[in-house]
Amino acid sequence: MAKSYKSISMAVIRRLPKYHRYLKELIDKEVYRISSKELSAMMGFTASQIRQDLNNFGGFGQQGYGYNVEELYREIQKILGLTITYRTVIIGSGNLGQAIANYTNFQKYGFKLLALFDTNPKLIGMKIRDVPVFDIDELQGFIDEKQVDIGIICTPKEFAQDIANKLIKAGVSAIWNFAPIDLRVPEHVIIENVHLSDSLFILSYLLSNQENL
Known part of the structure; x- marks a missing residue:
């Protein structure tokens, strides 16, 4: 099973499927990296909210680089338990x-x-x-x-x-x-x-x- 994050609010958890969906769209468009600002423009969340959400699970971005789209997508799949049958x-x-x-x-x-x-x-x-x-x-x-x-x-x-x-x-x-x-x-x-x-x-x-x- 994916790691348990009991202290994380349901509001954050309910946003995760949206991250998963948008990241899949980026992968399909062969976009390999993206900043929180660029994700913000796509998703309607603030860049600060995106960073806070992802930091709940350890944070996956690099300053000056942003997020590796495929890596972030795979991590969110694991967090959501989508690697399990x-x-x-x-x-x-x-x-x-x-x-x-x-x-x-x-x-x-x-x-x-x-x-x-x-x-x-x-x-x-x-x-x-x-x-x-x-x-x-x-x-x-x-x-x-x-x-x-x-x-x-x-x-x-x-x-x-x-x-x-x-x-x-x-x-x-x-x-x-x-x-x-x-x-x-x-x-x-x-x-x-x-x-x-x-x-x-x-x-x-x-x-x-x-x-x-």
Whole structure:
């Protein structure tokens, strides 16, 4: 596992994927080094913020040189844990579950989708990008056998907590929840609640209050 940085704020951690994304774009453009000032112009963070963020993890720049783009990209991959393979399952094989299953970048970054689960007999037995859909009753046995790390919940709101409880009981370490509810989990389980409507409502607020901003 990547080194633990328990004292680092979640605000810093939530900025790391943006660094990862922009550095990958620089690599694709064959840019080999960059200053914090140049990164600032690209990303919208101040140069000081960038230096402070990266110094939390030891600092990777050299005065008068800036940052080696490939080296910084690799280090952030390690910090984010993207050099590890995570075994994942999706519960809920409707439109959202299938869309996530079809997103091939997850596989590229080490998130290996092993199976989907559902209660709908019309979906059970299907394959989504060669990944099988199983009956939900097989979930616990599958997790026990395959040692699944992450459960992705794409069910309706009213079923999500029960599914989370099943995942936790089966030994899953982390849950990525897309159901529109904040799930209750014990402290040892990591959870990321993704509320798509929250983001859309913020967009609505900004649009409707455009003249006052």
